[in-house]
Amino acid sequence: MGSEPSIHGEMLLEMFIGKRPTDGMFKESLNLHNYVKMNLPETVANAADPRLLQYGGEGATSINYRHPDHRHASSYEIQECLISLFGIGLACSQETPSERLDTSDILAKLLVVRNKFMETGGIHEQRSRIGIQS
Known part of the structure; x- marks a missing residue:
């Protein structure tokens, strides 16, 4: 629509997918x-x-992260965290500026994800709170 993309959303997505918007895989639409x-x-x-991610036995994913209770995050917990983070990144990088989250909303949603992941490891019940649809 002629407007600049949100730097917040682009950076968040770049960090978690490990690709830049200029990567060769991004062509046409x-x-x-x-x-x-x-x-x-x-x-x-x-x-x-x-x-x-590290891929372990039977296709399970785990991450080099330990919760305060010294257990590794499960593949489900990692998947739920990524879904929430990517959802926030998508909400920040909407084409129309009026549809994007503002900085204070971004921070609040990221804190919800972090706190839930640190507390219990799973964030399924928090998805609706931060606007992510199943």
Whole structure:
């Protein structure tokens, strides 16, 4: 629509997929926003930067992160976290500026994800609170 994309959304998506908007895979109508959107929620791990994930036995994913209770995050917990983070990134990178989140909303939603992930590891019940549809 002639407006500049949101730097917040682009950076968030770049950080978690490990690709820049100028990556060679983005041609024609495929861009960072559309790439993440088409992988949500079912194939979110495919869109994530593989350096964030380690693939273990039976295709399970885990991350080099331990919760305060010294357990590794489960693949479900990681998937739910990525879905929420990508959802926030998508909401920040909407084409129309009036549809984008403002900075204070971005921070509040990121804190909800962080706090829920740190507390219990799973964030399924928080998706609706931060505007992510199942």
